[in-house]
Amino acid sequence: MTSTNTNSQPVLEDISVIVAGQGGDGSLTVITMLADLFRNAGLNVYTERDVASRIRGGHAAATMRAFIGEKHCIGSHIDLLVALDEEAVEKKVHQISSNSIVVFDDSSGPLRSGLLPEGTKLYAAPFNRIAMRTMRRELYKNSIAFGIVGRLLGLEDEAMRQTFTKRFERRGQIILDYNIEALELGLHLADEMGIKRGEGKYRIEQTEPEEQILVMGNESIAFGFMAAGGRFFTGYPITPSTEVLETLQKWLPRCGGVARQTEDELAGINMAIGAALTGVRTMTATSGPGISLMQEGVGHAGSGEVPLVIVDCQRSGPSTGMPTKPEQSDLNIMVFGGHGDFPRIVLTPGHPDDCFYLAVDATNLADKYQCPVFIAMDQALSQNIASVKPFNLDEVKVVPGKRLTAEEVAELDTYKRYSFSEDGISAFAAPGTPGGMSLVTGNEHDEFGLVSTDPKNRVKMMDKRFHKIEEAKKELPKGRHFGEPDAPIGFIGIGMMYGVILDARIELEKRGYNTQYLQPRTLWPMLDETLEFIDRCERVYVIDLNAQGQIAHLLMHQGADSSKIISIRRYDGLPYRPGYLVNQIVEREEELNNNDKKEAKAQ
Amino acid sequence: MTSTNTNSQPVLEDISVIVAGQGGDGSLTVITMLADLFRNAGLNVYTERDVASRIRGGHAAATMRAFIGEKHCIGSHIDLLVALDEEAVEKKVHQISSNSIVVFDDSSGPLRSGLLPEGTKLYAAPFNRIAMRTMRRELYKNSIAFGIVGRLLGLEDEAMRQTFTKRFERRGQIILDYNIEALELGLHLADEMGIKRGEGKYRIEQTEPEEQILVMGNESIAFGFMAAGGRFFTGYPITPSTEVLETLQKWLPRCGGVARQTEDELAGINMAIGAALTGVRTMTATSGPGISLMQEGVGHAGSGEVPLVIVDCQRSGPSTGMPTKPEQSDLNIMVFGGHGDFPRIVLTPGHPDDCFYLAVDATNLADKYQCPVFIAMDQALSQNIASVKPFNLDEVKVVPGKRLTAEEVAELDTYKRYSFSEDGISAFAAPGTPGGMSLVTGNEHDEFGLVSTDPKNRVKMMDKRFHKIEEAKKELPKGRHFGEPDAPIGFIGIGMMYGVILDARIELEKRGYNTQYLQPRTLWPMLDETLEFIDRCERVYVIDLNAQGQIAHLLMHQGADSSKIISIRRYDGLPYRPGYLVNQIVEREEELNNNDKKEAKAQ
Amino acid sequence: MTTPPSTKTFTPARPIWCAGCGDFAVQGVLEKSLRNMGILPHKLMLLAGIGCSGTIQNNLKCYGYHALHGRVLPATIGAKLANPDLTVIAAGGDGDGFAIGAGHLVHTFKSNPSIMYILMNNSNYGLTKGQASPTSPIGYHGNAELGLDSMLLGLSFLSSTFLARGFSGNPEQLGRLMEAAIEHTESGKGFAFLEVLSPCVTYYDTHREWRAKVYNVDEDESFDPTSRAAAFQKVIELKEQGHIPIGRIFKGEHPSLESIIVNKEETLPAQQNIGHFNEHRKHYDQFIKAHLV
Amino acid sequence: MTTPPSTKTFTPARPIWCAGCGDFAVQGVLEKSLRNMGILPHKLMLLAGIGCSGTIQNNLKCYGYHALHGRVLPATIGAKLANPDLTVIAAGGDGDGFAIGAGHLVHTFKSNPSIMYILMNNSNYGLTKGQASPTSPIGYHGNAELGLDSMLLGLSFLSSTFLARGFSGNPEQLGRLMEAAIEHTESGKGFAFLEVLSPCVTYYDTHREWRAKVYNVDEDESFDPTSRAAAFQKVIELKEQGHIPIGRIFKGEHPSLESIIVNKEETLPAQQNIGHFNEHRKHYDQFIKAHLV
Numbered sequence A, B: 001m002t003s004t005n006t007n008s009q010p011v012l013e014d015i016s017v018i019v020a021g022q023g024g025d026g027s028l029t030v031i032t033m034l035a036d037l038f039r040n041a042g043l044n045v046y047t048e049r050d051v052a053s054r055i056r057g058g059h060a061a062a063t064m065r066a067f068i069g070e071k072h073c074i075g076s077h078i079d080l081l082v083a084l085d086e087e088a089v090e091k092k093v094h095q096i097s098s099n100s101i102v103v104f105d106d107s108s109g110p111l112r113s114g115l116l117p118e119g120t121k122l123y124a125a126p127f128n129r130i131a132m133r134t135m136r137r138e139l140y141k142n143s144i145a146f147g148i149v150g151r152l153l154g155l156e157d158e159a160m161r162q163t164f165t166k167r168f169e170r171r172g173q174i175i176l177d178y179n180i181e182a183l184e185l186g187l188h189l190a191d192e193m194g195i196k197r198g199e200g201k202y203r204i205e206q207t208e209p210e211e212q213i214l215v216m217g218n219e220s221i222a223f224g225f226m227a228a229g230g231r232f233f234t235g236y237p238i239t240p241s242t243e244v245l246e247t248l249q250k251w252l253p254r255c256g257g258v259a260r261q262t263e264d265e266l267a268g269i270n271m272a273i274g275a276a277l278t279g280v281r282t283m284t285a286t287s288g289p290g291i292s293l294m295q296e297g298v299g300h301a302g303s304g305e306v307p308l309v310i311v312d313c314q315r316s317g318p319s320t321g322m323p324t325k326p327e328q329s330d331l332n333i334m335v336f337g338g339h340g341d342f343p344r345i346v347l348t349p350g351h352p353d354d355c356f357y358l359a360v361d362a363t364n365l366a367d368k369y370q371c372p373v374f375i376a377m378d379q380a381l382s383q384n385i386a387s388v389k390p391f392n393l394d395e396v397k398v399v400p401g402k403r404l405t406a407e408e409v410a411e412l413d414t415y416k417r418y419s420f421s422e423d424g425i426s427a428f429a430a431p432g433t434p435g436g437m438s439l440v441t442g443n444e445h446d447e448f449g450l451v452s453t454d455p456k457n458r459v460k461m462m463d464k465r466f467h468k469i470e471e472a473k474k475e476l477p478k479g480r481h482f483g484e485p486d487a488p489i490g491f492i493g494i495g496m497m498y499g500v501i502l503d504a505r506i507e508l509e510k511r512g513y514n515t516q517y518l519q520p521r522t523l524w525p526m527l528d529e530t531l532e533f534i535d536r537c538e539r540v541y542v543i544d545l546n547a548q549g550q551i552a553h554l555l556m557h558q559g560a561d562s563s564k565i566i567s568i569r570r571y572d573g574l575p576y577r578p579g580y581l582v583n584q585i586v587e588r589e590e591e592l593n594n595n596d597k598k599e600a601k602a603q
Numbered sequence C, D: 001m002t003t004p005p006s007t008k009t010f011t012p013a014r015p016i017w018c019a020g021c022g023d024f025a026v027q028g029v030l031e032k033s034l035r036n037m038g039i040l041p042h043k044l045m046l047l048a049g050i051g052c053s054g055t056i057q058n059n060l061k062c063y064g065y066h067a068l069h070g071r072v073l074p075a076t077i078g079a080k081l082a083n084p085d086l087t088v089i090a091a092g093g094d095g096d097g098f099a100i101g102a103g104h105l106v107h108t109f110k111s112n113p114s115i116m117y118i119l120m121n122n123s124n125y126g127l128t129k130g131q132a133s134p135t136s137p138i139g140y141h142g143n144a145e146l147g148l149d150s151m152l153l154g155l156s157f158l159s160s161t162f163l164a165r166g167f168s169g170n171p172e173q174l175g176r177l178m179e180a181a182i183e184h185t186e187s188g189k190g191f192a193f194l195e196v197l198s199p200c201v202t203y204y205d206t207h208r209e210w211r212a213k214v215y216n217v218d219e220d221e222s223f224d225p226t227s228r229a230a231a232f233q234k235v236i237e238l239k240e241q242g243h244i245p246i247g248r249i250f251k252g253e254h255p256s257l258e259s260i261i262v263n264k265e266e267t268l269p270a271q272q273n274i275g276h277f278n279e280h281r282k283h284y285d286q287f288i289k290a291h292l293v
């Protein structure tokens, strides 16, 4: 993934690095510092972590891609693997090739031979032992290894020192000193291993870094909500959503907002509903188990017409499942959950920057259409960190919903909380507004909010609520389309698949496949553009990060021609790599081709 | 609905009677006693109640159909309306015609003129005033009215007295005496109004009553579960499911079982799960709000492979909705609820007797396939009372699931709770079995039940769980089919729609429409027969008691040809009457016809 | 802004309770207390659970809300935290509050938000027709468990600040307790928990029994409601003697939730101007700056 | 039937706790107590919540179950009622038991089933990386609320029968408490609630602080664990003095849930022969008869 240059070292344009070991080994720290260094050198970065759902131990890895230009996922090929133990090599070997470099901690003995593909360049040293011997703490092995890794990647020694200083400063002088010492040990070791300054595998062409921010999807969601005037958040910790809570706990109070950890998810959503009644813009966030618990609340918000944003950071289900692994298998419950019929909106961002803009939209939409609005995330989209253009705050449009002030109420003849209206939306007065007294209930109710079972009123109220969604369709976030509209092969995929499909398309094009891709950004209600996209393609690969093909069947549910849909499903908990997808597609395309040929012969 | 006879009075073959007034007026008591009398006379009965979700007050009515032969719903036409106030007439007038008889309590003044269709026969008397004057308690007005009603319907005075005695005896001699006195007052009044003994509107041809039982669907469910060896039930009261809990609280302890009211639905389902782990057959029951709360537990049972029967007595949603009104709008959440992907079965009985047999099946299936099995009820199916053939206990097959005894465990080399097997089902040893120690968890796990995120194991485990459902499909309860398989017009409908569609078909046939009807008894997984049924018909009316057309879209979700589906939806909370359905169909058929003609012309 | 306009809004409903239901007295006393305390209808949010008791909000002029069964407390706390300027009152039954809502009650005692909670205890599930509730005695409707005592429960939280029990059959005292409760929350002192013995004449008519059993600690000069341990002991003693203690059981002091977590330097959450983006622009810029690399 | 066969079943896992985690001591003591009390692995169900603490069931030979977060108590009660012959133990953390599970804990105190519950209190959410829990002090991780005290909570239920608090730093006493708890449930006396102070060295290392603060009531001759009111007062006093009371806080008597609701004349629910239809045929016939008309 690098273009060569007059100099023997290729210029680093796109590489992926994995640091892997046991949980607590600090792989993430190494990757974070590498990302920082590359950012400073003018490259863009994307990082991913892979941990077990436990505090210490268990295989854990962090991966970074550094690149020039635009990329939205980890690459298919790992250029450099830093393996802190043999298990790390075993777990990651399928991602490396003879072009890869491996840095290995051989403190417990040399790497089992035959494990690596032939030709792989191996740099082994006993980082752990050196750390224990010279510094008495295993912990410093990473900083030692960093020296080797940095040199290999073509980073400047001085730049490494600066990043170390930036990173460890706040942890106190002693810790900083030790880590710098470890780094120096590593650089010294690199010298011994023949990786001298400027003699690494790559050359970095330093450019003026474009201004970018490093964020994970969860932070973007939190910030988008806040920037859209969101001022109330209640939720309960759960992986991989907790950063939404934590980000808002940090930032919301500064803007006069409340962000509170509740006793459980039931309190989380119902406290949010109670707050929303007062007119404040409100959100909660959770993951699968919490989404299940919130179902009664979701339907209540639908029935009572309470504006509410609900973030579902999906992880591998069902039940407790695999809490740290990505999946997109709560789509069914977001679209179909809650008993009874009520309107809802489900938005599906595709990258941490998209998260920001869709969180703004979600917050506006919930307020405007007075209904629950889901933001469907997945673990990778939630927690992977990308460098993206700073959000354009000047473009943020905060559009208040239909509210009535005391003066406006006073001008009315009669004020009805649920008055029938053309667009199905009823303007309402928030508590505290003189004259705006009203009733809100999850029972069927008349225009005043009083419980009613009158059959005619019932039908009108149900229709009113669903009518809002028909109205909303006109302005719900459109998908992003890539490729020629007459390309025969289509892709539909959401969330973390956005970056993967974009990358895969490039590779597929190289291999002669002409594709187009629609990233739906509104999954529910289904927009016409989505069905039209399917109509337009000869066949559509619907990529489902779940076992049941939830997106594929949802399209059928909405009338898509099932004969055009090829359902690709993955649910092993591993993050998708573009190359894997490319292989899947090529395989199927060839199969189709063969079948066509066979059919042609048979005729 | 009666065939005339040499005698001027027609023989009573099929009549529907409504008693309507305010909640607490005792309409149900009148209907229950009438049902008893008709049963004794050899007729079959079906009764329905319609109450507000409050204790006293609010419009309330009870309806009974008495008939010879087989009927499974209330008829379209009300032959006799007993209106205890004017509101009752207003609410029910749309169901009566000039052939109807109205008995009206004019204590508060005469009936507003013009309210009744011309020709309706009105019998008015101040029952309330008479009761207050002579007996000092309003309560007795029903017993007074009963005399008139009984005479009109051709019941014997003595039979009425006997039924009164049977009914009021256990409430003590005083109450019995007062009620008999009131009845005599009523009979006397009847004499005065010219409705002498044997001179009513109908003649009842007394036959030897076929042996039948009177049950509501909820009782049948409870009993079916018990007869299938169910010995553990936990649940929380909620309309219209509470009778399942109450029936089991009464009967289960006698068989050594436990039936317990828990602090909430979360405890309800999780206590059931804890019990199921010990090997006991287990059930819980609830309605919409409870189903929403139970979603996390449902998925847990799916993931942990815990056998569990869940009864959802659906009422009008969303949220608190209209608790006493029938609807079928939790189908989506039963089929698609719970986060993540896991297998489940959804059964849909169509009449109180069907409830019994499907409850037996559900209990066996849960045990065999170790997964959650829903029984989808609706308020009408749950609470309407029908006379049905006594359940054939000799036909009940109780098939234990795959369990291991200590001896069987001892013969194994290795015992694994989740061992991979051909049919996906793993035999398990219940706690207490020596050697059978194991782990059960909602996390993804290996064959021993130990938490595992290994991608290969993950895929195998997911596939194992779904494979069970593929196996189950071979034996899941088949639907019931009515009509010629080549009839052009199809019907699909479940629950309370069973009886309504059966009745409507007869009327439609009279009007020249040739129809067939499939009552799917397994809604999920979708059986091939259901899709084949659609293939076979020219067009299928899918009757959805919900606003979104949940069944219709579910069929599409599973690949049904959407161009064949005509989605009929109703969600006003009123129970369906056959005549209403007939009108809907005829209207659409005529429309189709006209369109065809128009098209033909245009050609 | 304080004189309500003449616009017509919903007409308070007629109560749907059975004649003789204790809840009538609760509503009457509540209306009077609100009047006496000068609470304006448009400043009042009355949030109710589900049950017969949970229909009270329909019957008075207010911003009324009908929560999900058992969730009235979280909703109420949400409303209070979003707009501490409002008078925010929760109401509901013993099933709603002590069964399905028990976890939230525990956490409300713990967090001490300035809301009042009127729990109408009729020791059964009225609306669903008389099943046992967490305060039903052993034997009622097949119930196998001892009824819980909410005063003891409340006392067990060192952050609880107001515990009282009234009786619908003693409206004068109930009025005093309710006004004290409103005073407590209006002055931001925290959670005022008021259980009211409110018999259900239809399914479990305890009126006479309770009339005979209540013991009014307000009239007991030796009783000190400011001592948690003494109150605990007294309640146990009275129960052992077959009494049901009523009156002001406990007064304590503890910072209220909203006083700690709502930023006093800023406009209250619900009173902010949605759409006035620039009011907090500096924090947004700050966020971006913090993530720049 | 009591000598387990030689069939291989799951190998208990190695604990995944951080070195130094208090939960190691809890597991060690539990294993020893079970041995001492002669509880056979196949008669033991160990049900755990979700959290670091909620992995203990993987580490010993037993019928282990990993419940949903906060639902371990209902599951445990279900198992006990279905098969009272088993030794049924619940385990979990302070978040699991006091936050999301609070409602069930309340109802377990109330209903008094003969199960033991070991609650490993580390005053934070370990597994999700250190957020505040219901026992965290004010200020920890931005927490605004006073931590609750489960001994006071348990005392407030007149049906509670066994309340104790141990400390992972005092394994001898913990062993005594645990054996007493097992004895309590094995003899069908009801709910044995055992909170264990079990520090989280990674996110909130309270080991030293707690070591300094614990006050062992077992060593206080003046302390009478059979008096509910006295125990309540003592706990409050100790807390006011900055102590954390440990030891056997309360012993009481109350009929256990299973002793009331399980029919003693019949085979236990889980021990019935599924498929032996005729064993209860007479009741089924009775049901039909009761509905004949």
Ligand SMILES: Cc1ncc(C[n+]2csc(CCOP(=O)(O)OP(=O)(O)O)c2C)c(N)n1
Residues within 6 Å of the ligand: B236, B237, B238, B239, B265, B289, B290, B293, B320, C049, C050, C051, C052, C053, C054, C069, C092, C093, C094, C095, C096, C097, C120, C122, C124, C125, C126, C127, C128, C133
């Ligand atoms: C989640 C849920 N479960 C059950 C119900 C049914 N339900 C309605 S009110 C009620 C109990 C009412 O008892 P209580 O709170 O004591 O109020 P009361 O009617 O006695 O005033 C129940 C179980 C419901 N509405 N929602």
Ligand SMILES: Cc1ncc(C[n+]2csc(CCOP(=O)(O)OP(=O)(O)O)c2C)c(N)n1
Residues within 6 Å of the ligand: A236, A237, A238, A239, A265, A289, A290, A293, A320, D049, D050, D051, D052, D053, D054, D069, D092, D093, D094, D095, D096, D097, D120, D122, D124, D125, D126, D127, D128, D133
């Ligand atoms: C319904 C649900 N919500 C949230 C979570 C995430 N979660 C897992 S463990 C845990 C808290 C753990 O704290 P605690 O019970 O104190 O256990 P510890 O790890 O401290 O032993 C949470 C919030 C979950 N698994 N399920």
Ligand code: SF4
Residues within 6 Å of the ligand: B055, B056, C016, C017, C018, C020, C021, C022, C023, C052, C053, C122, C126, C127, C199, C200, C201, C202, C203
């Ligand atoms: S049923 Fe009981 S609680 Fe409900 S309104 Fe009637 S008397 Fe009151």
Ligand code: SF4
Residues within 6 Å of the ligand: A055, A056, D016, D017, D018, D020, D021, D022, D023, D052, D053, D122, D126, D127, D199, D200, D201, D202, D203
């Ligand atoms: S994070 Fe804390 S509680 Fe969890 S294992 Fe580590 S030390 Fe123990």
Ligand SMILES: [Mg+2]
Residues within 6 Å of the ligand: C051, C093, C094, C095, C120, C121, C122, C123, C124, C125, C126, C133
């Ligand atoms: Mg009640």
Ligand SMILES: [Mg+2]
Residues within 6 Å of the ligand: D051, D093, D094, D095, D120, D121, D122, D123, D124, D125, D126, D133
């Ligand atoms: Mg903890």
